[in-house]
Amino acid sequence: MQQANRLRPFFENITFDRVDNEMVLNFGPQHPSSHGQLRLMLHMQQEQITKAHPDIGYLHRGMEKMAENMIYNEFMPTTDRMDYIASSSNNYGFALAVEKLIGLEVPRRAKVIRMLLLEINRLMSHLFWLATTALDIGAMTVFLYAFREREYLMDLVEDYCGARLTHAAIRIGGVPLDLPDNFITDLRKFLDKLPANIKDYEDLLDKNRVWLMRMENVGVISKEMALSWGCSGVMLRASGVQWDIRKEEPYELYDEVEFNVPVSDKGDNYARYKLYMAEMRESAKILYQVADMYEGTPTELMAHAPQYISAPKLDIMTQNYALMQHFVLVTQGMRPPVGEVYVPTESPKGELGFYINSQGGPYPYRLKLRGPSFWHTGILTDLLPGHYIPDVVSIIGTTNIVFGEVDR
Amino acid sequence: MAQHQVNYLKDGGLPVALTTIDKVVNWGRSNSIWALTYGLACCGIEMMASGASRYDFDRFGTIFRASPRQAELMIVAGTLTKKHAEFIRRLYDQMTEPKWVISMGSCANTGGMFNTYATVQGVDRVIPVDLYLPGCAPRPETLQYAVMMLQQKIRKEPASRAQKPKRLM
């Protein structure tokens, strides 16, 4: 029954007539350095790219449709699978959007724990970025080193929530658990070691001839282009726009901590690489400060809003009314007020936005996920022409795209 | 310098072993499983983690190859969408016999949490699967265990060329 010739190789993307030497090259969707399932159709003149068509959607899983069929709390684990390298930042973005919609104030200890998780996730994501990009360019050593450090962070997160990759560690209205006993000590231990590690990476890469050739003056994004393509995060800051949502529109405790926003005006791959390294140092700085805040905060972890948020476990087990509320909230789901909200947060990749349109029902009427990587993939259309084939890999690397977020 | 003196008559016999071709071939096959880098989604990250420094995958002789022609194990790590389905079939067909497939994670097993219009409800609708790994995402230890199970499975199979290729239907 199985017909071997059913899936013939298809040649519609390869031009055999030699019209002015143009060739169309198909890159992906299964390619080790496409960072997921990116497919690029590249029109080439010899080695130079004249036209690029990124083709996405190979990881489109219908998350927005799922959101319309799920109660709000049920959707939380799905957000993990968006930017799966830094899951907690997605959890947080969604939780914050719903909290804004219903107007909740989160207890301070929950805020501290969220800040810790967010910055740990940022470090994890940046380390992962460094590892994979270095691997694509050929620096296997940096890959192994960066993964080593990332495993420490994963252990920390695992201590907290039990999962390595898909955390679901943040709830609407707070966090589910308090920090385990030795979390802060372990974190400090790691942070003390981190600067030396970052210096190791920089020693290996900064002056490395191959690295410089692949990075410097490759993939230059001008300021206008970055703004026009809706870039955010490091992609925008490397092009000379000082815009970090943590600084400009502070959420959680970012207005209480001291940190710098590194900016560069070069716009090339090397600038982005330097910014990622600088951001890791800033994250470590934030983590030190937030770790100090933890001591002495009141032990409350979830906001008190019986209409939307279940009571603490102790109350559910001891008080009848709390149990009834919990039952209703779990089986039917919370019903936020009618209205719409767009909440941007600074995820490791850029501006992660959640647009929620609620019609007062337990399911969102429309939920739009704004993954920054979507536009960072789109910019390849304009960025790649003029570059050579080997540059494609390093440019895809420094855009730091994650396909769970691009295709949703 | 340490002096190694082996008394072959006493310590385990002469350095000659008799075995069958099946066993020798399967010994080689099972200890050098080259896997295709097929990270589709979140599980792909855990697959990379298994290959990286902490969970050193090279110990098992498992090396990730980018080309299906050089690979004999396809670890389907992540959600397979309907748009991608034809490519997985094509890559599977491009792999040389003998070949094995590990379906890693709930999405690849059954569609998992993504019970939607866009996901294939289990890669076994498209390619034959040898091992299913539960978990979302499975930890690297799970993947290591799966590879060990696969090694055992390979060692059990006859290695002759007469073996029939696996068929989906």
Place this chain on the structure above:
Amino acid sequence: MRAYTPKDNVQKKSYYTDRFWVAPQVAKSAVSDDAVFAADLDAIKAKFDVLDAYIQVDQMVVVIHANDNYAVLELLKNEREYTQLSEMSAIDWLATEGKFEIFYQMLSMAKRKRVRIKCKIDEKEAIQSVEKLFRCADWSEREMYDMFGVVVNNHPFMKRILMPDDWEGFPLRKTYPLQGDEFAAWYEVDKIFGKEAREIIGPENRDPARIDRYDTKRFARLGHEVPFGTDISQGEPDTPLVYQEQKGVFMVDKFDTQKSVVISDRHR
């Protein structure tokens, strides 16, 4: 009698409804409360009809006519410093009003303000592309077309972006079920094996809780391996996963816990 299910919105409904429950509203405030927004709104009002304007959750929402969309965004970009289009998409109101609502989420980095421009179009109506103003609209509009079937005029490359080119239906419309229609259910089988393979491969299993312990088609049975599709309801063979002989194979030793030694002194 079967319960009536509406065809124009097949999304999940809450099974519990309370007749007397009035949904609360997210507070809206007048635009005049915020000086920056008020100035922006005045600039828009000077040239265009504004159907509604208010501030909700710190962001101004301006409802305009659909055919003004390009001009309003141009005004905001060039004169009011809203230099970035962070997001745009559509909302399906076909079931209630027969219209799509399209929103543009704008960001001004100089003023640190965000504005949402909204407009409504009919089902078959097309909307003007803003791709000339913001390059990112290129992909957003394609996504909107892909998901809702909203056609965009003057777009350079109006094709599907997330779904395959030969896909049928627009997934985010409320009439499209979450688990897909008939076309979606057989898409990969039709494409790879052909329609004639449908019977052999069988329908998708959409029940996440379904487990059939006698299923030899979908489950690998390590230790109890049988050929594909064998009936095992009468018992299954025991095929332990061991080497072909018990004493191990050439050069591969079995791990013996009795013989293992724990080395405490690493310099031994």
